[in-house]
Amino acid sequence: MDVISIRDFDKKWIESILSSAKKMEGKRLDKHSCKIVATLFFEPSTRTNMSFQSAANRLGARAIALYGEMSSQKKGESLVDTISVVSGYADVLVIRHPLEGSARLAADISKVPVVNAGDGGNQHPTQTLIDLYTIQKLKGRLSGLKVCLLGDLKYARAMRSLLYGLSMFGAETKLIAPKGLEMNRDIIKESKEKFDAKIEESGKMDFSGCDVLYICRIQKERFADPYEAEKLQKEFRVDEKLLENTKDDLAILHPLPKIDEISNAVSRLKQAKYFEQAHNGIPVRMAVLDAVLSDEVG
Ligand code: NCD
Numbered sequence: 085m086d087v088i089s090i091r092d093f094d095k096k097w098i099e100s101i102l103s104s105a106k107k108m109e110g111k112r113l114d115k116h117s118c119k120i121v122a123t124l125f126f127e128p129s130t131r132t133n134m135s136f137q138s139a140a141n142r143l144g145a146r147a148i149a150l151y152g153e154m155s156s157q158k159k160g161e162s163l164v165d166t167i168s169v170v171s172g173y174a175d176v177l178v179i180r181h182p183l184e185g186s187a188r189l190a191a192d193i194s195k196v197p198v199v200n201a202g203d204g205g206n207q208h209p210t211q212t213l214i215d216l217y218t219i220q221k222l223k224g225r226l227s228g229l230k231v232c233l234l235g236d237l238k239y240a241r242a243m244r245s246l247l248y249g250l251s252m253f254g255a256e257t258k259l260i261a262p263k264g265l266e267m268n269r270d271i272i273k274e275s276k277e278k279f280d281a282k283i284e285e286s287g288k289m290d291f292s293g294c295d296v297l298y299i300c301r302i303q304k305e306r307f308a309d310p311y312e313a314e315k316l317q318k319e320f321r322v323d324e325k326l327l328e329n330t331k332d333d334l335a336i337l338h339p340l341p342k343i344d345e346i347s348n349a350v351s352r353l354k355q356a357k358y359f360e361q362a363h364n365g366i367p368v369r370m371a372v373l374d375a376v377l378s379d380e381v382g
Contacts, residue, residue: 085379086191087199087372090209090245091274095252102217104371111370114144116377121145122174124166125201126152126181127305131340132201132210135365136178139373142366148174152181164193171195176376179203182305197376205239205306211339212245214368216253218361219296222335227254231296234260234289235320235345237267239303242339244271246298251281258284258294262316265302289322292329297322298337301345323347327355337361 090098121140125133137147150170152158157166163186171177171194179190180201187200187207202208220226231250237243237259248271250257259267266285275281291297299322304313321344327334338346338358350356 085197085376086187087197087209087376088187088191089200089207090212090249091207093209098213098216098249098252101213101368101371101375102220104374105213105217105364105367108142108367108370108374111367112142112144115374116140117144119143119145119176119377120174121147121373121377122150122170122177123147123201124150124152124170124177124179124181126155126157126163126179127202129180129201131362131365132180135362136199136201136369136373139366139369143370143373143377145175145373145377163189167193176373199372199376202241205241205303206244208241208245208339210365210369210372211242212249213372214361214365215242215246215298215337215339216249217368218337218357218364219255219335221364222357223295226250229255229295230258230293231255231298232258232260232291232294233267233298233300234291234322235262235300236265236302236316237261237300238265239306240300240339243298243300244268247271247283248275251275251279251283254279254281256282256284258286260286260289262302262320263287265316289326290329291327291334293331294334295331296335296337297330299342299345300339301341301343317344320345321347322350324349324353327353 140147167190176197178199178201182204184204184206187203191198302317307313334355336356
């Protein structure tokens with residue numbers, strides 16, 4: 085009933101979401117007209133919150149929202165109490181919270197299904213579904229592709245979930261991170277053991293041979309020392325020179341928001357597909373909400 089981690093799902097379920105998303109493109113339905121989707125955001129969001137609300141509306145459901153800054157959490161209410169109350173107000177809760185494991189906790193308490201919209205540096209399953217959908221749409225396949233994940237691989241939940249998703253679908257990955265921001269060892273180990281995934285780690289900004297370059301920002305809010313994050317952010321930038329030896333049909337993706345890690349010239353290239361990727365959030369989140377509201381998640 086819940087969508088908490090990409091690790092909870094098998095290929096068959098993910099494929100069914102991707103094919104349902106394809107059917108949802110451009111649609112406005114009244115399938116869930118008596119349903120209420122609550123978005124609860126205790127961390128900043130533009131795309132995830134708005135696209136979930138838009139997706140809910142396009143399914144005929146109504147969206148209601150709670151924002152951490154304006155909630156009784158500011159008065160000291162616990163997350164457990166907030167969830168206990170709010171789960172009586174809606175048919176599904178979409179939650180983003182800075183604590184790792186918070187979505188799982190919310191699901192244990194809630195009377196209605198919970199969708200994880202990001203729990204700290206841990207998981208962001210619906211972003212991964214959007215990313216897999218986008219790559220498949222651009223490249224016609226996932227299996228056998230060479231995907232480079234570049235950026236803060238330590239704290240970015242989008243990257244953690246995506247490595248697992250790509251491995252499940254047979255893509256090869258190259259991980260490039262600034263020193264100290266490497267991917268969690270357990271996720272690499274699990275992806276290799278479960279899916280026999282080919283995962284290469286490198287410290288060199290070399291994207292030759294890659295079909296997809298997926299970049300993410302330095303996750304400054306998760307650093308103990310924000311100056312350390314700023315220092316790393318300054319040193320880390322993809323410009324046209326770095327793309328000189330890359331494939332002509334390289335697709336450049338990013339979960340957004342981007343800060344300084346991509347030059348404006350790169351953003352103007354036809355290979356930059358991140359705004360298209362963000363728009364894919366609508367059909368994919370429609371598919372996820374439809375599955376959850378139809379009680380088909382297994
Ligand atoms: C990502 C997130 O919140 O994890 N954003 C998003 O949902 N599109 C990536 C990020 O904040 O860097």
